[in-house]
Amino acid sequence: MDLKQQQSTRLTAAWPWISTLARLGLAAVFLISGGLKVTDLAASGRAVNAYDLMSWETAKVVGAVQPFLEIAVGLLLLIGIATRLSAAIAAVLLVIFIGGIISAWARGLQIDCGCFSKGGELTGGRTAEYGLDILRDVGFLVLAGILLWKPRSKFSVDGLLLGER
Amino acid sequence: MSKGDRDRKSAQARKIVEAQKAAERRRKVTIWTTVAVVAVLVIAGGIGWGVLASQNKKTEASQVTTPSVAVDEGTAFAVGTGPVTVDLYEDFMCPICNQFEQQTGPTIKQMVTDKRVTVRYHPVAILDEASNGTKYSTRSGGAAAAAAVDGKFTEYHDVLYANQPEEGSSGLTDAKLIELGKSVGLGASFETAVNDKTYDNWMTKVTDTFASRGFNGTPTIVVNGKQVEGPNNTLPTTAVFEQAVQAAEG
Incomplete structure (x- = not known):
């Protein structure tokens, strides 16, 4: 076996572990962001409304449903079921969030993105840090990308069902 | 056909059957886990909707006492x-x-x-x-x-x-x-x-x-x-x- 082959074998063995880290990390992101919002759905609705992208009635529904969806995606990733599909759904949500932040930024709104909080308008001289918010979400998107590419991971329901060790 | 040939043939056949079985299993797992994921998301969305509906009940006219002196549609x-x-x-x-x-x-x-x-x-x-x-x-x-x-x-x-x-x-x-x-x-x-x-x-x-x-x-x-x-x-x-x-x- 030459050196190149050896390296590629090692990488093949490492991928399930890398994917496991990505899966659990992304699960934590969704569970935490959903958990922080679920305690006050009215506030979550107001955070969605602050983006000024939909009517108040629609924002209220989105604000109520979104935290539960985030928690559901977090749980699905945590147990590792249909990992590729779950990661794809997570990626779609992240792309929507990034789009929302870019649109708020482009329109010059001064709002808290409500990513890990209930958001709302910024007051008292706090300034929006859209660049950082987007960068962070892109980081999460990379985790989802790893799972889309290499969905096999350790300690997952998928692995269990397929009889992998 | 020699005995060795026969053994090789049957081993090959076994391998093909095993591969087919594995593929079948993967297919089944994919289908059912996909169904499970969709079900979980629908249920989660439904819970959010239900909680919102029950919260909206709190602001129905019959549940709200508007202060008699309030102006601006009873808000101020x-x-x-x-x-x-x-x-x-x-x-x-x-x-x-x-x-x-x-x-x-x-x-x-x-x-x-x-x-x-x-x-x-x-x-x-x-x-x-x-x-x-x-x-x-x-x-x-x-x-x-x-x-x-x-x-x-x-x-x-x-x-x-x-x-x-x-x-x-x-x-x-x-x-x-x-x-x-x-x-x-x-x-x-x-x-x-x-x-x-x-x-x-x-x-x-x-x-x-x-x-x-x-x-x-x-x-x-x-x-x-x-x-x-x-x-x-x-x-x-x-x-x-x-x-x-x-x-x-x-």
């Missing part, structure tokens, strides 16, 4: 009789609201005395999460509504800000809210309203109205329909506020 308490309308949306837990009251409150009071403005105070509860689950924003706003019904809104409003609890603390207890009411001359009917949480659902409703008008933060200061802000969404200075009122007076 008017002070003064001047031609310029100043709408102030405030949360009694919000420190910047208190800062605005300290900074510009005396000027506003003078404008009321001079019959230049009518101030409509809109209590809203956007910081309920910042009182360790005691929902101080809703409770204090509800108490202010009770004070308004008994004709002491301004006095009670001022005493609430003078005794504002720290954001993130448990807020003032109901007993303390009643005690403050008594200190400005409120009586038994006020005490009953605070204890019965008479106006708490109304607070939820007016907070909804606040959001539906496109406002997100407190304090929101609106002069004759135009929001007044400092640069970069900061609190307007008293001078900026005075200019806005002068502009509205034309």
Whole structure:
């Protein structure tokens, strides 16, 4: 076996572990962001409304449903079921969030993105840090990308069902 | 055909069957896990929808006691009789609201005395999460509504800000809210309203109205329909506020 082959074998063995880290990390992101919002759905609705992208009635529904969806995606990733599909759904949500932040930024709104909080308008001289918010979400998107590419991971329901060790 | 050949053939056949079985298993697992994921998401969405629907019930007309003295679709308490309308949306837990009251409150009071403005105070509860689950924003706003019904809104409003609890603390207890009411001359009917949480659902409703008008933060200061802000969404200075009122007076 030459050196190149050896390296590629090692990488093949490492991928399930890398994917496991990505899966659990992304699960934590969704569970935490959903958990922080679920305690006050009215506030979550107001955070969605602050983006000024939909009517108040629609924002209220989105604000109520979104935290539960985030928690559901977090749980699905945590147990590792249909990992590729779950990661794809997570990626779609992240792309929507990034789009929302870019649109708020482009329109010059001064709002808290409500990513890990209930958001709302910024007051008292706090300034929006859209660049950082987007960068962070892109980081999460990379985790989802790893799972889309290499969905096999350790300690997952998928692995269990397929009889992998 | 030699014996060795036969063995090789049957081993190959076994391998093909095993591969087919594995593929079949993968297919089944993919289908069922996909179904499970979709089901979980639908259920999660349904829970969110259901919780929202049950919360919306709280603001149905039959569940809301609108304070008899409230103006502006029953959402605010008017002070003064001047031609310029100043709408102030405030949360009694919000420190910047208190800062605005300290900074510009005396000027506003003078404008009321001079019959230049009518101030409509809109209590809203956007910081309920910042009182360790005691929902101080809703409770204090509800108490202010009770004070308004008994004709002491301004006095009670001022005493609430003078005794504002720290954001993130448990807020003032109901007993303390009643005690403050008594200190400005409120009586038994006020005490009953605070204890019965008479106006708490109304607070939820007016907070909804606040959001539906496109406002997100407190304090929101609106002069004759135009929001007044400092640069970069900061609190307007008293001078900026005075200019806005002068502009509205034309």
